[in-house]
Amino acid sequence: MxxxxxxxxxxxxxxxxxxxxxxxxxxxxxxxxxxxxxxxxxxxxxxxxxxxxxxxxxxxxxxxxxxxxxxxxxxxxxxxxxxxxxxxxxxxxxxxxxxxxxxxxxxxxxxxxxxxxxxxxxxxxxxxxxxxxxxxxxxxxxxxxxxxxxxxxxxxxxxxxxxxxxxxxxxxxxxxxxxxxxxxxxxxxxxxxxxxxxxxxxxxxxxxxxxxxxxxxxxMAISGIANSAFGQQPTTRELSKEKGSSIGGMVSAIGGVLKCNDGYVAISPREDSQWERWLELMGNPRWADDERFATRENRQTNVSALWELLTEWSLPRSKFDIARSGQEKRIPCFPVNTIEDLLADEHLAYxxxxxxxxxxxxxxxxxxxxxxxxxxxxxxxxxxxxxxxxxxxxxxxxxxx
Amino acid sequence: MGNFPLNGLRILDFSWIIAGPTAARHLALMGAEVIKIGSSRRPDPSSRGAAFQVYNQSKEYCSLNLSTPQGLEIAKELVTTCDVVIENFAAGVFERIGLDYETLIALRPDVILVSSAGTGHTGPDKDYVAYGSLLQHYTGWNTISGYGKDEPIRGGLWADPWVGMELAMITVAAINHRMKTGKGQYIDFSMAESLTASIPAGLLEYQITNQLPTPIGNDDVIKSPHGLYKCKGYDAWIAISIQNEVQWGSLCKLLDIPKILNSSNCSSPKARQENKVEIDQEINKFTSSLGNYEAMDIFQNHGIPSGPSLNISEAYSDPHNTHSGYLAPQIYPDGATRLMPGMPWKTEESEPVHVIPAPQIGDSNHRIYMELMGMSSDAYQECIRNQIIY
The missing domain is CATH 3.40.50.10540 (Crotonobetainyl-coa:carnitine coa-transferase; domain 1)
Structure with missing residues (x-):
């Protein structure tokens, strides 16, 4: 061109x-x-x-x-x-x-x-x-x-x-x-x-x-600056006091990292439709119907229990496989790459x-x-x-x- | 509109959420006329929060329903009057709307189209659904940070503002190129690549040592002492970094710890790293009875690089940032005066940045559609009725 x-x-x-x-x-x-x-x-x-x-x-x-x-x-x-x-x-x-x-x-x-x-x-x-x-x-x-x-x-x-x-x-x-x-x-x-x-x-x-x-x-903290200008306090760094989302990008119901057999995968099925597709990807486990995980709000409240269940599923799997099949279902997820992974990444190579x-x-x-x-x-x-x-x-x- | 460096440029901003709007915001603050286009049909998700007020400072904001043929035609007519078009939809979306690059250059041959997407607009993974926070994991950016022991760090909200600044840079470069050659540009921007390009030393470290870079948190490879020390008050810390032997000498004198200074064990950064526990203990003993700002003043008066570790609200309130002029008072439509950010540099040769509060959707409809484009009052009203200007 x-x-x-x-x-x-x-x-x-x-x-x-x-x-x-x-x-x-x-x-x-x-x-x-x-x-x-x-x-x-x-x-x-x-x-x-x-x-x-x-x-x-x-x-x-x-x-x-x-x-x-x-x-x-x-x-x-x-x-x-x-x-x-x-x-x-x-x-x-x-x-x-x-x-x-x-x-x-x-x-x-x-x-x-x-x-x-x-x-x-x-x-x-x-x-x-x-x-x-x-x-x-x-x-x-x-x-x-x-x-x-x-x-x-x-x-x-x-x-x-x-x-x-x-x-x-x-x-x-x-x-x-x-x-x-x-x-x-x-x-x-x-x-x-x-x-x-x-x-x-x-x-x-x-x-x-x-x-x-x-x-x-x-x-670089442009979002936090705006929040401060409008009187919002930053979230605490203390785990026991943490409730909702914060300045950080990786927050519980919004998303996080799951341990896999070859590292971690980062997932963020934050919207209800994304969450439904994520459950499909997992083969609709029985706990999925649990009231505790029915809404984004509930998932946020019960995030520790949720993350345990998710990890049980991801642990024997590969981060690359999860990310690929998740993306096939239009779920935002990516492998947590090491530098070695990056240098071998096919997309970047293309x-x-x-x-x-x-x-x-x-x-x-x-x-x-x-x-x-x-x-x-x-x-x-x-x-x-x-x-x-x-x-x-x-x-x-x-x-x- | 004052004398700002980018006066005379008109930018059509279809972008939303953070990265694209932030890039256009930078250009607006430097004097470009930025017309943001959005629709109540699919509102900018960031408009729910306060952050929208900074991502969209100094812009015009029109509503336009691009899913209607007439809305698309209005957009195309606007393109003919604009120097730059910015969008950051998922790869392929802008084309599907009907605003692909080929269409745009037919309307305006020297247009600059800035298209930013998570993994770029070509390649096997171009359609991957991306958020900035996930890209920080994908690109290795998070893996070189943290303590390196447990799971990957959260990584903060880094990707979008970083990309926003890089988009602004390459956009201005393309504008300058056009001034010299008359040629427009299609910029296919990958957020992922932008993040990976921001950790070049990590990439080389792996190739040179055959080992993956180990995150070292607040430590440094060379400098010592280097880290955070506890101050008086909840979650109050001071960052201290000793860069050379003169500063180390000052620190020893200040802390009155000749036994460490005299020890030949501590005459080099490497030796001090080996005695880190003992040295850090001495520094903590000194800082723990001081407030973080108090500690900074004492250390800085002895020529020692140091400063408090602040959360964003504390950083916002730090007096330096208003005295330097970076944060300046703005009167808002609700009557309140707020300190709002400008651009992080100064030049004596031109006026300070052009800052006005962010608009609400539709604020500029009348001005842009009727005054700029010359739409008749009847046509304008009809577009509103038919949810085209919507």
Missing amino acids: TDSQDTSILDGLRVLEIGLGVSAPYAALNFAKLGAEVVKLEPLEGDPSRTHGPFPNGIKHKEKSGLFLAYNHGKKSICLDLNISQDRDKFESMLPHFDLVIENQNLGFFNDRRLGYKKISSINPSLIWVSILPFGEVGPYSQYVADDLVLFHMSGNAHGMIGPVDNPEVEPPIRAGGYQAEMVAGLTASTAAMVAMHQRLKTGKGCKIVVSGLDSMIT REFFVEIAHFDAGILLHPGLPYKLNNTNIPQGISSAPRLGSHTQEILERCT
């Missing part, structure tokens, strides 16, 4: 990432995956994610760190030490050659090095500069320091991550895995940058955008979601591709692997001086 002379959606866009860890590197990765040229500026010792791991056979190697490889393919790497004036000059000479900068250095990093936005914009007035800061530049916490753990917990998202617990005084709320607070800040920065590019297409002018990591995470990338040192690895198909533009084929530290320094500087 794609026209062969089409270019990719961000073709010709030049992005400079001055990122550490996850948030800014992920934002820049979104641009690389859509066809922009992304140059990653690293300190001499490299992005700290190069030392994070995991490493093959547990042997440290700055080109083989899993965390680094996950967020930096499709980029070029240039090494500069912005603490010395010579390299700052080089940095300034690079600025006219870029459209967009994405950075997540500590507050004040660029001002302290006489590279404040005023100066930057005088060098390149059409440059878009996106800063990611934990608390933004305004407000009582703007000088405070925070990372993924702190932001996840301050945003209100952690209390709904696990179901209610026996004793909230002993079992704390938890954050999600995979540095999700940083991911959210990165995705938000990508959106903000696209909007700034839109404005630049109209005016020719650049701008500076400050993304707040905390506000980005609160935007959509060619995973992308194989060969890295000089780390070998061939499957990465997630773009979660959408576009009909009128090329998705860059054969995206390059994550760069070796500083491997494009000379190339970039020659082009810019």
Whole structure:
């Protein structure tokens, strides 16, 4: 369907990432995956994610760190030490050659090095500069320091991550895995940058955008924010006090996970018609007529007893079989996949979601591709692997001086 | 309507529930004119709750019965005036209604159609019935979170807002592409893939180590100490994350625990992880007599990354979020003033976000059908009588 002379959606866009860890590197990765040229500026010792791991056979190697490889393919790497004036000059000479900068250095990093936005914009007035800061530049916490753990917990998202617990005084709320607070800040920065590019297409002018990591995470709790604005209290984390549905998605009569012989299956036959079909799937067990399970409300009230009966049925069965036959009856249910299951998933394979990338040192690895198909533009084929530290320094500087 | 970055764009929003409406909401806050289309025949399920008020801020809202031929014709006429069409029905539904991409480009050749579905619009499982909460299990997102001991975690309501932001991003990218090339776009979006793409490190960890990632809850692979510590008050906790040796030094000084500091056992994060029980005990001893905010101020004044673990209502009430301008007062039709969210970034070069309260279904009927489309008063009344504008 794609026209062969089409270019990719961000073709010709030049992005400079001055990122550490996850948030800014992920934002820049979104641009690389859509066809922009992304140059990653690293300190001499490299992005700290190069030392994070995991490493093959547990042997440290700055080109083989899993965390680094996950967020930096499709980029070029240039090494500069912005603490010395010579390299700052080089940095300034690079600025006219870029459209967009994405950075997540500590507050004040660029001002302290006489590279404040005023100066930057005088060098390149059409440059878009996106800063990611934990608390933004305004407000009582703007000088405070925070990372993924702190932001996840301050945003209100952690209390709904696990179901209610026996004793909230002993079992704390938890954050999600995979540095999700940083991911959210990165995705938000990508959106903000696209909007700034839109404005630049109209005016020719650049701008500076400050993304707040905390506000980005609160935007993820958008439903809870609305509930709070209208005076609704969040549900308790204490199991004995839990009654109905809550901010969380997996709640008793609404749905939950069932143990199977090969893991778990997640089911949600929440509407009465779905519930009827679910009972059919189970062969209409005798207890189905029980008054305790007759309505959604009753199922909610007697959810423990219900879940025991359901588990009795699911335990000797496979999560994949239950999900497949459930979906055949239009019941919302999915296997709880491990990473191994995902990589073998036929549907994702059909959509060619995973992308194989060969890295000089780390070998061939499957990465997630773009979660959408576009009909009128090329998705860059054969995206390059994550760069070796500083491997494009000379190339970039020659082009810019 | 002010000077907002997406001024001049018109978006026809057929989406419902959470993910699609949230994406359109973001675009509306940035100045796009978003016309939400719904019908009393099949009301948006989210309109029952308060959350609707945020998913649909700053939108126009028209009623239209797409199951009638005339309703469909009105929708098609609207498409000719719109830059973007957003929908998030189950795969195939929009086509069955009669608004497939081929039809839309015949009406408006450079239209951008954003179609979001649970597992996308191609492939063997495209018709799978999906909820965001289930997709979090299907995509591995939940399996990398939690304590890793018992059953999979619940996972919160994560999928839809995450997808909402990613949809907004790619929609604006497609709009920009059109400005440069004149070409529209069909975006076949998979919520499942969006979630899996948000755990790239977990996917690589499995391939690099041949072991499934183990959820580590509040712990960290590298940093230590790193976790939640009990404060004074019911379910009150503070999150503390020590990123480097300077911060570790500050913590030891603050807690007055030289015996730990002096111990060579604790001179690296790895060593501290091995002595986690003893160190955590010391920190808990210090925090348990403090309120969570009090603890944050003390730790932050010593340069230690920290903050209270809040439930959503507490996060909503946190003074930072009003001082930063993220939450701003809005006057509602019931006369009440409520703090409502904007967008999570700021720029000096343009006005703050365009926020107005969410509409009710049909609020914009007159304006859109008569003023914008030029429908006569008689025709308009007849459409209402015949349950076409319905």
